[in-house]
Amino acid sequence: xxxxxxxxxxxxxxxxxxxxxxxxxxxxxxxxxxxxxxxxxxxxxxxxxxxxxxxxxxxxxxxxxxxxxxxxxxxxxxxxxxxxxxxxxxxxxxxxxxxxxxxxxxxxxxxxx
Amino acid sequence: xxxxxxxxxxxxxxxxxxxxxxxxxxxxxxxxxxxxxxxxxxxxxxxxxxxxxxxxxxxxxxxxxxxxxxxxxxxxxxxxxxxxxxxxxxxxxxxxxxxxxxxxxxxxxxxxx
Numbered sequence: 001x002x003x004x005x006x007x008x009x010x011x012x013x014x015x016x017x018x019x020x021x022x023x024x025x026x027x028x029x030x031x032x033x034x035x036x037x038x039x040x041x042x043x044x045x046x047x048x049x050x051x052x053x054x055x056x057x058x059x060x061x062x063x064x065x066x067x068x069x070x071x072x073x074x075x076x077x078x079x080x081x082x083x084x085x086x087x088x089x090x091x092x093x094x095x096x097x098x099x100x101x102x103x104x105x106x107x108x109x110x111x112x113x
Numbered sequence: 114x115x116x117x118x119x120x121x122x123x124x125x126x127x128x129x130x131x132x133x134x135x136x137x138x139x140x141x142x143x144x145x146x147x148x149x150x151x152x153x154x155x156x157x158x159x160x161x162x163x164x165x166x167x168x169x170x171x172x173x174x175x176x177x178x179x180x181x182x183x184x185x186x187x188x189x190x191x192x193x194x195x196x197x198x199x200x201x202x203x204x205x206x207x208x209x210x211x212x213x214x215x216x217x218x219x220x221x222x223x224x225x226x
Contacts, residue, residue, distance in 0.1 A: 042203075101147050
């Protein structure tokens, strides 16, 4: 059973608001990822982290930012939400020593109105 | 550069029939290969993975996949599907020594009674 948690599961928010999507894992994994997924579409990597204080942009450009101050926590922030940010955001983690699969959270479905 | 191509965006099938979901990859290095399943409004769950060794890998829920290096394929199969198998299936690859997991566009499996 994977232990990676995302909150909130669903969020409806007005344009211009600042939001933070939370992601935490209890597996001690060093790598963490954020993917963006539009309904019925593929996953696009928007941010990843190799460890504490290490973050990089993914393949899909995103106006969001991330931080990795603690191993277990990888929050994603949008300073000013827009309707174009409406999407599902999936957080994942993996262990570079074991070099196996990524474990995913349940996702946050964000709607900006 | 790596890429993953899922050849069918949708696969309709009747209950108890066999199914094959096709996946091809391209990579300049050896790869690890994965199949994930996503149920509506959920995160991704690992079905199976190929890391090395036997080219036929068995996963959860009766699924299996075969790694074919010469054809750069990793097709997913199940001999008899159930209504509960209706979901989105994603093929993914990661090059050995690389950190990023690359996903295909997904295949929607619809099982009909």
